[in-house]
Amino acid sequence: MNPRTAGTFSLPARLLHWLMAIMILTMLFVGVGMVATVSERHVWLVQLHKPLGIAILALVIVRLLVRWRYGTPALPADLPPWQRAAAHLSHWALYALMLAMPLIGWTMLSAGGYPVTLFAGVTLPDLVSPSPTLYSALRFAHTWLALSLFALILLHLAAALYHALIRRDGVLASMTRSRKQP
Amino acid sequence: MTQNAAPPPKLILRFTIIGLVIAILATAFAYVGGWLDPGRLTPDRMINTLEDNAGVHEGYRRNHAKGYCVVGSFESNGNVDSLSRATVFETGRVSPLIGRLAIPGGDPHANDGMPPIRSFALQFQLPNDEQWRTAMNAMPVFPVSTPQAFWELLKASQPDSQSGKPDPAKMAAFFAGHPETKPFLAWAKTAQRSSSFVNVEYNSLDAFRFIDAGGTTHFVRWGLVPEAPFTPMTEAQKQDPDFLSRDLRERLDKGPQRWHLIVTVANPGDPTDDATLAWPADRRQIDAGIVTIDRAQDQADGPCRDINYDPLVLPDGIAGSDDPLLSARSAAYSESYNRRTREEAESATSSTQEPRS
Numbered sequence: 001m002n003p004r005t006a007g008t009f010s011l012p013a014r015l016l017h018w019l020m021a022i023m024i025l026t027m028l029f030v031g032v033g034m035v036a037t038v039s040e041r042h043v044w045l046v047q048l049h050k051p052l053g054i055a056i057l058a059l060v061i062v063r064l065l066v067r068w069r070y071g072t073p074a075l076p077a078d079l080p081p082w083q084r085a086a087a088h089l090s091h092w093a094l095y096a097l098m099l100a101m102p103l104i105g106w107t108m109l110s111a112g113g114y115p116v117t118l119f120a121g122v123t124l125p126d127l128v129s130p131s132p133t134l135y136s137a138l139r140f141a142h143t144w145l146a147l148s149l150f151a152l153i154l155l156h157l158a159a160a161l162y163h164a165l166i167r168r169d170g171v172l173a174s175m176t177r178s179r180k181q182p
Numbered sequence: 183m184t185q186n187a188a189p190p191p192k193l194i195l196r197f198t199i200i201g202l203v204i205a206i207l208a209t210a211f212a213y214v215g216g217w218l219d220p221g222r223l224t225p226d227r228m229i230n231t232l233e234d235n236a237g238v239h240e241g242y243r244r245n246h247a248k249g250y251c252v253v254g255s256f257e258s259n260g261n262v263d264s265l266s267r268a269t270v271f272e273t274g275r276v277s278p279l280i281g282r283l284a285i286p287g288g289d290p291h292a293n294d295g296m297p298p299i300r301s302f303a304l305q306f307q308l309p310n311d312e313q314w315r316t317a318m319n320a321m322p323v324f325p326v327s328t329p330q331a332f333w334e335l336l337k338a339s340q341p342d343s344q345s346g347k348p349d350p351a352k353m354a355a356f357f358a359g360h361p362e363t364k365p366f367l368a369w370a371k372t373a374q375r376s377s378s379f380v381n382v383e384y385n386s387l388d389a390f391r392f393i394d395a396g397g398t399t400h401f402v403r404w405g406l407v408p409e410a411p412f413t414p415m416t417e418a419q420k421q422d423p424d425f426l427s428r429d430l431r432e433r434l435d436k437g438p439q440r441w442h443l444i445v446t447v448a449n450p451g452d453p454t455d456d457a458t459l460a461w462p463a464d465r466r467q468i469d470a471g472i473v474t475i476d477r478a479q480d481q482a483d484g485p486c487r488d489i490n491y492d493p494l495v496l497p498d499g500i501a502g503s504d505d506p507l508l509s510a511r512s513a514a515y516s517e518s519y520n521r522r523t524r525e526e527a528e529s530a531t532s533s534t535q536e537p538r539s
């Protein structure tokens with residue numbers, strides 16, 4: 001067995017990680033599903049997509065504050081440098097996409113002249129004035145960044161399982177358990 | 183870096199598990215996204231079929247492509263504020279309108295005399311960034327009640343490459359297989375083409391729900407009843423492919439044009455999920471206020487161009503019904519909007535022209 005990581009993520013960090021993991025995977029499936037059907041599923045999936053996406057925007061801000069406040073455990077000391085770099089890079093890419101996707105969704109609807117209605121009676125203010133050029137650029141970005149996010153999550157999941165099943169170095173446990181020391 | 187540990191037992195099995203987990207998740211995603219399910223009726227396929235029938239006219243709507251922007255206002259008289267808490271129905275409230283008068287079909291240069299139908303779409307601007315959008319047709323019932331049947335109708339009416347007209351045998355077969363089209367066909371047989379956009383009645387056709395201040399739901403349909411009396415299209419007008427816009431301008435030069443917004447309330451048991459069935463004529467009808475149109479503008483640079491009149495853009499107090507056409511319209515209009523705004527953006531960058539006036 002490989003040497004274990006020192007420490008684990010803080011409880012708020014772990015709760016937010018798993019809550020948001022479920023929410024974001026849900027958003028990706030809801031997103032591709034709702035634009036791929038004309039059935040009545042389309043309407044209720046869109047009605048779920050918008051408030052859930054805005055909730056992710058709020059949570060990712062809280063999560064970055066939690067990370068700044070509580071820090072993160074170190075990766076195992078023997079992890080090859082390229083894997084260490086890949087871990088850091090991919091985590092920052094995940095944060096960037098978690099922040100960008102809902103902001104793009106909101107701005108895109110404003111640019112399309114749509115009211116950004118989350119629930120009956122709750123409509124967010126417009127972020128930009130209507131512009132078909134901006135709308136179509138953001139609509140394009142919303143699709144392709146979502147697909148990139150999904151690919152990155154698959155990679156992230158594969159890496160987590162690699163740590164758990166192959167290296168067995170306690171990295172997965174650092175996100176699942178509250179062990180203070182290895 | 184030193185690997186100071188032996189590899190775990192059953193290494194191949196462990197890698198296989200990882201591979202399987204990823205493959206299953208990726209496959210589920212592809213399935214939900216419709217990529218493994220070519221038979222599904224997606225918004226994409228619906229719009230492709232509209233394009234097959236009418237060709238691709240870049241920057242234009244994929245249906246109701248030929249139309250004109252109009253601007254005006256709606257003044258509520260408060261008569262329906264007990265049925266819906268939407269601010270648009272408050273007594274005396276005047277809501278600015280951006281509308282669009284159009285004819286059905288995907289050809290933006292079609293002859294106005296061809297289709298028996300005219301359409302009117304409206305966007306009501308309400309306080310707190312809320313909007314109410316509605317797209318209405320001048321007919322009493324819709325031909326079909328489901329998106330699948332609409333798509334089959336589009337397929338059946340695809341113009342023949344030789345004659346440029348739909349194949350009558352295919353059309354006949356479609357109507358024979360779809361008895362729900364009978365009320366529409368009966369109307370179409372006797373319907374007279376109007377001489378104007380402003381002297382016909384427009385209908386929401388789909389049912390909606392009004393939600394009152396207490397949270398109670400009332401099923402409704404709405405429509406516009408014109409103040410101008412109906413007159414049929416004249417022989418002279420038949421010679422002019424753009425007679426509807428000419429007439430519209432002439433009438434607006436003389437003064438604003440008005441319609442009454444009439445709300446029809448369903449009785450319990452009236453069909454709310456089937457746009458092929460009209461409600462009995464004795465249902466309660468309420469005059470909710472007056473739609474006034476003051477001026478018109480070409481759609482190429484008018485304020486309606488970049489609006490998607492999605493019938494499910496609704497304010498608090500109005501909601502969709504169980505009519506399956508509503509979801510399909512919302513999905514398909516969005517795909518049409520995505521395509522035409524992309525084409526607009528591309529042509530704007532190539533001519534470095536401000537896209538919106």
Ligand code: HEM
Pocket residue numbers: 024027028029030031032035049050051052053054056098101102103104105106109116142143146147149516517520
């Ligand atoms: C984590 C956040 C989000 C994710 C992962 C996400 C993901 C997606 C995906 C995968 C699609 C389908 C794209 C396609 O296949 O073309 C989509 C479409 C869409 N998203 Fe999001 N989204 C997010 C946030 C939002 C937010 C906050 C809004 C608006 C408030 C929004 C509005 C939309 C709309 C309106 C569409 C469909 C547009 C159309 O009909 O063409 N999204 N989203």
Ligand code: HEM
Pocket residue numbers: 017020021022024025067072075087091092094095098153156157160161171172173174175
């Ligand atoms: C689907 C199953 C998932 C598993 C098994 C998993 C597992 C893990 C593990 C073990 C870590 C700790 C890595 C370390 O010690 O540096 C981690 C971190 C992280 N995960 Fe996940 N994750 C999953 C899904 C997601 C999803 C969907 C997202 C969001 C898009 C996400 C975003 C992140 C981020 C941003 C970090 C870095 C945390 C930080 O350093 O602040 N994860 N994940």
Ligand code: HEM
Pocket residue numbers: 228232242243244245246249282283284301302303317318319324328329332385386387388457489490491507510511514515518519522
């Ligand atoms: C599943 C059935 C239907 C489909 C697939 C469909 C499709 C479309 C499409 C693609 C557009 C162009 C949207 C845009 O680019 O902005 C459109 C416009 C329109 N449709 Fe439908 N439609 C359907 C049913 C109906 C029904 C039931 C009505 C009845 C009121 C209706 C009335 C209109 C009107 C008035 C417009 C023009 C809106 C404007 O002026 O912008 N449609 N339709």
